[in-house]
Amino acid sequence: MALPTIQSKLPDVGTSIFSVMTQLAQECGAINLAQGFPDYDPPLELQEALARHATSSGHHQYAPMPGLPRLREAIAHKTARVYQVPAPDATTEITVTCGATEALYAVLAAVVHPGDEVLVLEPAYDLYGPAIRLQGGIPIYVPLSAPTLQPDWDRVKAALTPRTRLVMLNSPHNPSGAVLTAEDLEALTALLIDTNILVLSDEVYEHMVFDGVPHRSVLQHPALRERAFVLSSFGKTYHATGWKVGYCVAPPALTTELRRVHQFLTFAVSTPTQHALADVLEANPTHDQELPAFYQPKRDLFRELLAESRFELLPAAGGYFQLARYARISPTESDVAFAQRLTREAGVAVVPVSAFYHNNHDDGLIRFCFAKQEQTLRAAAARLREL
Incomplete structure (x- = not known):
């Protein structure tokens, strides 16, 4: 009996890059700065x-x-x-x-x-x-x-x-x-x-x-x-x-x-x-007013910790993500390859920014999530500074 065939509505779409990088982080025991979620609990x-x-x-x-x-x-x-x-x-x-x-x-x-x-x-x-x-x-x-x-x-x-x-x-x-x-x-x-x-x-x-x-x-x-x-x-x-x-x-x-x-x-x-x-x-009702003061120190700490690294950090005016260029580390490597190697070899998972383009446009950028505890950010930055 012939199996039914399915014509996919999204034949060019695979598993989300966020799931892919989180899975790779788990396999490698890496610090996950890829997927955008905190590593701390909601308010008590x-x-x-x-x-x-x-x-x-x-x-x-x-x-x-x-x-x-x-x-x-x-x-x-x-x-x-x-x-x-x-x-x-x-x-x-x-x-x-x-x-x-x-x-x-x-x-x-x-x-x-x-x-x-x-x-x-x-x-x-x-x-x-x-x-x-x-x-x-x-x-x-x-x-x-x-x-x-x-x-x-x-x-x-x-x-x-x-x-x-x-x-x-x-x-x-x-x-x-x-x-x-x-x-x-x-x-x-x-x-x-x-x-x-x-x-x-x-x-x-x-x-x-x-x-x-x-x-x-x-x-x-x-x-x-x-x-x-x-x-x-x-x-x-x-x-x-x-x-x-x-x-x-x-x-x-x-x-x-x-x-x-x-x-x-x-x-x-x-x-x-x-x-x-x-x-x-x-x-x-004013919990939301506390968030800039909660997240800006995390952003500032992460940027400070990477100031002596070879990453070039872009401005981050809002949200809880930090973009970085890695050209001074690996100028010819694709962002996907670099993100995978960073996870496997340095033990820090990130997201390649080409995943945010429909045509996989590659500007040599990766994305870190800094919605993490201070010890997580310090541990990740220590590994990243060694590159």
Whole structure:
């Protein structure tokens, strides 16, 4: 009997580089600075809240599809406080999702039709392109300007066509940590003002901004907010990436379309987890304000520890990643080969930045994650300085 054949929808896509490098780190006993997760626990009050709701409060059944009302109310208050804007309507403008990943996929599935074009600023998180293609959309890649990796709005303008459905933003940016400015948002507004083009703004690192520079959210710009899906992540904000809880803020009409997909994609997010997050948001609403002071010392320590190394460190204005050039160590080696050798021989796992390009463009850059304990960063840096 002949076996059925399958025509892959993503024949050129393999296992994510983050999983690959984490697996290699485990095999080699390397310090994992590749995948973007902390090696410390969420705040104790959040852990206690989860234990309370998971074991003693009876919150074991489906939550409402859009998210617990009390959690959505807390998100609305947080949004208004952080960005000094009118609070989004908790009933019609906020949807709790299974991480920002599900929110992003649901947005694309909701609004991108076959043949629609979606502008992606590269380098970009490796989910973006495949998720667009799975909807029949066409990713249009616009390179960010080297070496700052800021948008070139003339290039964006040249890439817009009558088929453009959506522009994707990511600030603070993964992998570079670059942040958008108020002028950037004004420039984008000028390009979109007389169009039907939507915006998807991935702002999961919104509270990790350094050197006194504020995060500029699309939610602060009325002309963009009315056409935008804005994604956030409790996993990033509370050092709990494994909880997979995020949310999307969007105008009512866009939220309706998002929920049409969300209800059939995951339907609802873990009920005790939502209650725990609501408890902590209500009891300690300013946790997010503490994150710059929490993460900037980690960034500064890691940069200081590598100052005497042969790596050339690029600026890191936000997020929890540090890009580095390795040309003074191995000028002709590909970033993939160098990352693999670094893991095997130096015992430190990193991510090659070519993985953030649809065509594997190689600028000789690797990405470190500094969301680690001090002893982890010191141990990794000691190994890296020996190169």
